[in-house]
Amino acid sequence: VKLIRLFVSHDLNAGAAISATREQAHYLGHVMRLTAGDEVALFNGRDGEWAAAFQPDRREARLAVSRRLRPQDEGPDLDLLVALVKRPRLEMIVEKAAELGAARVRLLITERINARGVNLDRLAAIATEAAEQTGRLDVPAILPPRRLSEVLSDWTAGRRLMFCDEAGEAPPARDALTAAAPGPWAILIGPEGGFTADERAAVRALPGALPVSLGPRILRADTAAIAALALWQACLGDWRGA
Ligand code: SAH
Numbered sequence: 001v002k003l004i005r006l007f008v009s010h011d012l013n014a015g016a017a018i019s020a021t022r023e024q025a026h027y028l029g030h031v032m033r034l035t036a037g038d039e040v041a042l043f044n045g046r047d048g049e050w051a052a053a054f055q056p057d058r059r060e061a062r063l064a065v066s067r068r069l070r071p072q073d074e075g076p077d078l079d080l081l082v083a084l085v086k087r088p089r090l091e092m093i094v095e096k097a098a099e100l101g102a103a104r105v106r107l108l109i110t111e112r113i114n115a116r117g118v119n120l121d122r123l124a125a126i127a128t129e130a131a132e133q134t135g136r137l138d139v140p141a142i143l144p145p146r147r148l149s150e151v152l153s154d155w156t157a158g159r160r161l162m163f164c165d166e167a168g169e170a171p172p173a174r175d176a177l178t179a180a181a182p183g184p185w186a187i188l189i190g191p192e193g194g195f196t197a198d199e200r201a202a203v204r205a206l207p208g209a210l211p212v213s214l215g216p217r218i219l220r221a222d223t224a225a226i227a228a229l230a231l232w233q234a235c236l237g238d239w240r241g242a
Contacts, residue, residue, distance in 0.1 A: 003041040003051070004032055005132045007139050008063075012047040016065040025061035028054050041069055045138035048072040072137055075101050076237040077184040079159070082225055083108045083191035084115040084145060089222040093189075094123045096222070098130035098140050100229040101238060106186075107145040112193030120144055152202055159184040160208040164228050166218050167200065173212035173228065177235035180210060185236065187228045189221050 006028075010018045020028065028034045034054045042063060043049045049070040052063040080102045082093055090107075097105050105127070107118060123142045131139040155161075162177065162185060163170070170176075188203065195203070203209055214227050233239040 003039055003069075004028065004034075005041045005043065005049075005135070006063075007128050007132055008042050008044050010044060012042055012044055012050045012065055012068075014065060014067060018042070018052070018063045018065065020061040020063055022059070025056065025059065029056050029061060039066075043137045046072060049137055070137065075103055075136065075138065076182075076233070078102050078229075078232065078237065079104045079106055079186035080225060080229065081106045081108055081151065081161075081186050081188045082221065083110045083148075083189065084113045084118060085192055085221045086115045087118075089220065090115070090118065091123065091126055092222045093225045094126050094140075094142060095130045096226045097229060098127045098136070099134045100226070101136065101233060102140050102187075102229060103138075104141045104143060106143045106151065108148050108151060109145050110148045110191055110199060111196045113191045114193060115191075118145060148199060149202065152206055155206060155208070156184070158208070159186055160210060161185070161203070161206055162187045162228060162232060163203050163209050163211045164189050164214055164224050165200065165203075165211040166194065166213070166224075168213075170211035170213040173214055173231045174235065176210055176212045177231060180236065182236045185232065187225070187232060189225045189228065192221055 006024055008018055038054045039051050041049050042052050048068050050065050050068050052065045055062040055064055080097045084107055094105055127142055128139050214224055
């Protein structure tokens, strides 16, 4: 049987007794109907995956950590930079980025965004739930919105940027990525209104920028993000064979 997986912030080691949050206790006891002694799997992004026994006690519940099931592994060092889009699409992007193995989602403010304000707690909860169900051993960080210009001005040297540019002259993504080297990367997806000419020029001027096309059709930001993540994983990430 596949164990229910839960993300916790606590350290995980044999003998640790972790108190479940109220939501976790409710989920395990009332939604999934676990009973005392049933096993779940826990991960915290640092210590690998551990088996733990469910120990309900009225409203509270404890998780008694027993043995390690899997060592921690390092996923690809891949950021998804995405301009703010309306909530349902942004939530979709965060969920899919977690499933598709992004390490971080960095929200961007650009000239043509038509969404303001984000609920970071809600996005973090979506990322956590996706990580739990997808089997990964960490949860992607969701970073608060920052201006594109700031993000470009303190760019980490050595991180390459797959710039998804629908404007026409960029080479096909697969060709460009196949010729590139693995390492720290980011993917950049613009808002529904696209980037301005100045923004495009600033992104293209970044030393590590690799403009790519995702084909002849204009995609919605959520579709573009999913397609780009899949292409990157297939060409440079953990979808490749040895
Ligand atoms: N400016 C466009 C819409 C932007 S689509 C218009 O209104 O016509 C939102 C984002 O998805 C773009 O900024 C780009 O990053 C990405 N995108 C969409 N289709 C794409 C394509 N065919 N190739 C590369 N990127 C694409």
